[in-house]
Amino acid sequence: xxxxxxxxxxxxxxxxxxxxxxxxxxxxxxxxxxxxxxxxxxxxxxxxxxxxxxxxxxxxxxxxxxxxxxxxxxxxxxxxxxxxxxxxxxxxxxxxxxxxxxxxxxxxxxxxx
Amino acid sequence: xxxxxxxxxxxxxxxxxxxxxxxxxxxxxxxxxxxxxxxxxxxxxxxxxxxxxxxxxxxxxxxxxxxxxxxxxxxxxxxxxxxxxxxxxxxxxxxxxxxxxxxxxxxxxxx
Numbered sequence: 001x002x003x004x005x006x007x008x009x010x011x012x013x014x015x016x017x018x019x020x021x022x023x024x025x026x027x028x029x030x031x032x033x034x035x036x037x038x039x040x041x042x043x044x045x046x047x048x049x050x051x052x053x054x055x056x057x058x059x060x061x062x063x064x065x066x067x068x069x070x071x072x073x074x075x076x077x078x079x080x081x082x083x084x085x086x087x088x089x090x091x092x093x094x095x096x097x098x099x100x101x102x103x104x105x106x107x108x109x110x111x112x113x
Numbered sequence: 114x115x116x117x118x119x120x121x122x123x124x125x126x127x128x129x130x131x132x133x134x135x136x137x138x139x140x141x142x143x144x145x146x147x148x149x150x151x152x153x154x155x156x157x158x159x160x161x162x163x164x165x166x167x168x169x170x171x172x173x174x175x176x177x178x179x180x181x182x183x184x185x186x187x188x189x190x191x192x193x194x195x196x197x198x199x200x201x202x203x204x205x206x207x208x209x210x211x212x213x214x215x216x217x218x219x220x221x222x223x224x
Contacts (some may be wrong), residue, residue: 033211041216042115043155043200048211058211059115090154097204097212101145101157 002026006091006105013081013112021076021108023091031094032074033058033102034066036087043090049074081112114138116203118215125191125222133186133218135201143204144184145212146175150197158186158199188220196222 007022025032033048045058047066055066063085065077074093078085088109092102116137123131135144142163147155161177161184172189188195198219202212 031209031211035214043202043214045211045213050209056211059213092155097145097209098143098162099160101147101160102202102212103157104154106154 004091004093004103004105006089006108008108009106010109011111013078013110015081015083015112017081019078019081021078021089021091021110023074023076023105024072025074025091025093025103026072027093027095027103028071029093029095029103030071031097031102032068033092034064034074034076035090035092036060036085037090037107038087046076046089078110083112086110086112115213116201116215118199118201118218120218121216122219123221125220127192127222127224128190129222131188131191131220133188133199133201133220135184135186135203135215137182137203139182139203140206141177141179141182141184141203142206144175144177145202145204146184146186147200147202147214148195148197149200149217155200191220191222193222193224196220 004025030051034046035043049055049068091105094102144161146158149155175186198217200217202214
């Protein structure tokens, strides 16, 4: 049982490049979220999904896109990377956040130069 | 709006107790507590729901005060393994609303 798998673990991008951060879970969880973590800022919600085909914006959605074509996968796309997007990105999933907790992936450390 | 956590940091010796507070300017429906060790992902500790009572997990427990729009995490007889950053996350009125996290409280336990 792999849980939540994020790839890649590390990535360096040049300003203006685009890329997709992958997130996959094998627990049949409907609820998935993307967070970014910056020093002193806690975990800030980027986008989230309550099931396949349904996504919504979080606190800091600008510069990011998501889609949810299957229950298992929830990729995060950076459209045109900027240095301000340098951060650690976490994907998380839950069976039911009103009953139980989220399981987090191990994170992707992204540096934009 | 992010919930506000206090204090920002706590330094303890083994065996001492600590309380971490999480306050919201909006009505609270659910509060999640997580612990994150340096370089690792956050790990779920417990959830408290509106109308629920105090919950416990080993020597860590939490309360939910609906009137004060506040939750508190209690760590008793702290151990070295309790060191890390603690986050509270608040949920909205609908079951599918994603969590909004506070900025975290860093707990350091020394021997």
